[in-house]
Amino acid sequence: MTPGRVLRTTGLKPDLAATLAQRYAAPELPAGRAALGSDTVAAFGADAEIVVTSNRAGFETDLLDSLPRLRAVLSFGVGYDTIDAAALAEAGVVVSNTPDVLTDCVADAAVALALDAMRGFSAADRWVRAGGWDPGGVEFPLTRRLSRSRVGILGLGRIGRAIAHRLEAFGCSVSYHNRRELMDVSYPYAASPLDLARGVDLLVVAAAGGTAASPLVGREELEALGPGGFLVNVGRGSVVDEEALVDLLVDGGLGGAGLDVFASEPHVPTALRTLDNVVLLPHMASGTVETRADMARLVLENLDTWLGEGRLVTPVPESDAVVRS
Template sequence: MATDVLVINHTRDVVARMLSEGFVLHHVAGADLAADVLPPLPPGIRAILTGVPPVPVTDHLMAVLPELEIIANFGAGYDAVDAAAAARRGIMVTHTPGVLNEEVADLAIGLLLSTVRRIPQAWDFARSGHWGSHEFPLSPSLQGRRVGLLGLGGIGRAIARRCEGFGVEIDYHTRRAVPDVPYRHVPDLLEFARGIDVLVASVPGGAATRGLIGEAVLDALGPDGVLINIGRGSVVDEAALIRVLDRGGLLAAGLDVLADEPRIPEGLRDRDNVVILPHVGGATVANRDRIGVLQARNILSWFAGRGPVTPVPETPVRG
């Protein structure tokens, strides 16, 4: 008997190829699942594959799929999946950690340079015809700054390695010190912010980090401080960020993620000292395929009786 799999939004062709034997993929638009009343869904669904863009996988959705065994999330961050509800229902949740570290770290450095050296603004200046009539304003410099990494997981370490090449000093803030790294650990968040010039956030979303970068942290960075966020938009209190920018309390911000994507708050949209990207940290062809392969491997391994490859902590493998 073929296994019925619900695919939310789009998935990669490589996933369909890997699951071409023994599985039937049923596609549903995420917008339909976000409605108050769920659309008719095929009976006997035993697996969910999330796709792009992410859509909440709620307890309500799980409740109408009584045969559901596993939710294979597309991406390392899985805050769109109610993992606690899945755990209560005995449903396995998997994600794809580590796959996108290098791509996101590359993008973080690009966003950092774009923000500090004002590269998008310089391009706007050049193409608007002002080049030649007067000089583009001098930009700040990355040199001589101390970079602070909020989070030192796989992505944070990859960013740190790249920052070393710029000759900058590096601090990091985590709940516990990470062994075998040459960077300075600062356990107090406000002390951490006071001692750095650039804050790069690469922590996951969720209740534990919601609003972690608030007004006090931004004020501690100071008027020459720069904020870069490539983690989750919910980590930054955007209203506080707007207030601090309004009063000149922060030099600049570079954001690849927002709290309510794709909505850009009006207070951030047209600022000359803010660079916003449309959540493209891991959005390369090669990386999306790598994520899809790991996602499909979790499904194949699960239904072959070998268990998940990369379960989330809320739904651990039990012996």
């Protein structure tokens, strides 16, 4: 293949990056705004038709002026909030992601975070290691039960449904909020995130919507959960008002939280690191060997199908109209 027809951003899974370099002669493109004016763009920008990136690396829309032949941006990951798919669609550029293949692992992680946050397993592990269970010590505090609790799921898509399915096995009652009510599920629908939070013991965020300026879960929703309520977030850090979350956890206004995502990754608020009622993960909900391999496979499947047939296997919604037109 002609070098530069495909470009790859930095930070991709090493074996995927190696395949792109060896099989597709894909030069490396700096992530983010560093790509603007880079040597890679200067050398290959006029010929580049495809960029393979990730949600972490993203894609700068300003690059379009330097990549006149660009027709597709392929993202390693299900999220694409760092890629302006709507703006790219207007420019005739399609975007793909890697849905479905990470559903099970993210749902497993959400349940694990719920169990850990409510039962305090990580805190208990630290307590035992520090000698808290030694003779003469005090009893470890009682924790909260996940089984038969009331769970609200914010975002009942593929991952949200998989989480609900797992929690049903725990005897939990499940309700949900989406942009619109779903006709193919029997779970009760809440008209807003606030209504959802008011009626549950555990709120699980599996949505990719919301921004730091307008989070779906703000201070009011968190206060509605109350001192006995818990939050799990495997969606996006921007979905939750992180400042309000920290305030309530520190002051006891929220029972606890299990967090895989944060507002300004990899920055984690210092206050959260000191709290035993908070479980912190480094955005690893989909981070298994099997899932990462499946994601890489799907990226390459999208790439080969686009090169061979001019279509994507998994276009994001904003791109679907472009592909089908």
